[in-house]
Amino acid sequence: MATNTPSGDGHRNGMVKGRSQTKTPSGHYVKRDTASGKFMDVKTSSKTPFKGVRKEK
Template identity: 50%
Template sequence: MAVNKPTGDNARKGAVKKRSQTKSTLGGASAWAKRDRTSREFMALKRLGKKKTAKKFKGVRVEKKKAAKKRTAKKTVKKKKRARR
């Protein structure tokens, strides 16, 4: 369990369980969204501050983005030829 004790040292002991965060856009600007890992609901947003960069949530793991599959030009040409037949 994550705790913030002792107060005043601005540190967290342990990781936040069952939470993750992902970078999203909010009105064209980037923001960090905290998400519940079981229900996948968004819980909170961290928006831009005065420094023009949104800061991450402390102690919450970052979701990995799924890599997009790259199609080669050969595969698309083969599919077009098959569609013509």
Template identity: 50%
Template sequence: MAVNKPVGDNARKGAVKKRSQVKTTLGGATAWTKRNKKSGEFMAVKKVAKKTKAAKKFKGVRREKAASR
């Protein structure tokens, strides 16, 4: 699990190990979906900003490789 000490410095030491994120499409634009690694449940989606076509990634969350076709 990530270590967040000292309290109040707004910095994370290490990655969030129990979650991962995957790139998805949401209404024709690129979005990032956060997923629980243990249960496989989708937890949250980073929505696309109005003026851009791609959403920003979740901070400190590992990225899954896209499935090859």
């Protein structure tokens, strides 16, 4: 069985739950809450997607 060692080092193991992301017309990614559908955060530092967050189609 695979392990994600060392545990407790502050990095994420697996995907973020309850979130998704989509790309805006300007090219930035925006994070959305899947339960309510509200937009939460826009990544303006770069045009790369959020790490560990599922992408919408």
